[in-house]
Amino acid sequence: MMARRRVGPEDARSWLLVNGARPELFDPAHGSRADQVVLDIEDAVDPARKDEARAGVAQWLSDGERSAWVRINDHSTPYWEDDVATLAGVPGLLGVVLAKTEAAEHVTETYDRLGGATPVLALVESALGIEEAVSTARARGTFRLAFGSGDYRRDTGTSADDLAMAYPRSRLVVASRIGELPGPIDGPTVTHSLPVLREQSAVTVSLGLTGKLCLDPDQAPVLNEIISPAPSDVAWAQDFLADFDARGQVVRDGSDLPRLARARKITRLAETFGVQPA
Template structure:
């Protein structure tokens, strides 16, 4: 599997807001909520007898021309099956497809053939998927990111609390990096009222190498944004590294005696990109 070029940290999304595909009015509100991207859900959020309507409503939404100069909010769709992929592939408003319950790279290749040129985001939701994380991450050039589906994974593994998923989270962070992808975003935090708990959970995930988070309610967006934005101290340290790298090649020494290499410089550039992504 060929390693993709590193993205360099530009245009990294921090917030992904889910909206049920069978409620177009909620989708419209989601597009105005301030998220970096909206995920229209045709899977868990839609009852079986509403899926055809949800697919048709989503196709209508995506059939219109994209906003000029990329000004609109990117719309991704979490599909339920092949019928959704066939109905939505090629629509001008489709920015990406979220693939639930992926366990093997072959499934990614199948969807890529049905939707050529569409960015794909496999969701790993079982022990088998975690074991195949790297092969899924590197399965196809259109794979732009991977993430966990933590509710199903928690049930599959039988873990009782949030920290029981830490090994799996670390596994997908390593797999994404090895495949040249951006760091995975965190899965949703289900209690929309517990903003303190959300903040603490985001801080924990950030420490594991995750970047950004999916949300199920607009009130969660500012909390996620704050949690993953670099602190002033981190920005200053990153700026120092980047400035030093402009004048030297290879390993270099900072004024305080620390030595840094190319990987540290790349991380510093990502930090500055995140700090100034709205500039």
């Protein structure tokens, strides 16, 4: 299996969720093409197996060559305190994904319990969570926002239609910008159809989200491709920057500065993701 490209969590496109009660899946996930791996000890694990899964994840992460994020149980549950107590100081812990975040203090208390240095990715999964997204984005310890689309639909009765789901996604995009965070991470596509995944990932990009949760390692290469700049965009960015330098970096009209910012962003991401111009 080809080793996954090491893309940092600020820019990570594909976030692979792995059942925390199935340790035989951890090594294959770590070697997959996903930008980041999330070991899930929340919804993926039956309550009767929480202790077992938590201990197994901590043990696996304690190996010096292994690292991953962990999705922990939400602040309102009796499992949250055990999760943060067990994971605090574990060497391979890159950060936690906090389930069902609905308030800034949920993030801050988690961050503080973990020692004040472990990033917290706030998973927003309810109407209240969406409403409080700006304060969550501004909270101390918040690293990035993510959309728990399935639980949001269950909470609100919203369909999976792109139009119906545009509002909460856009709220997370705006909140991330206000909080000066990297772009938010979209919810997963629950299908084995790669054409459907491509289509839904294109909607993710169009709304301004810059990552996506996934449930299968085979989805990661598709997400990475769709969420990355297209080779044609990279060629345009390089040509624009070359022309801008050739004319002495003189701004000609009001469209130059927005295009300059876009070209520089595309170039940076292309270098990060290894995308070559067409």
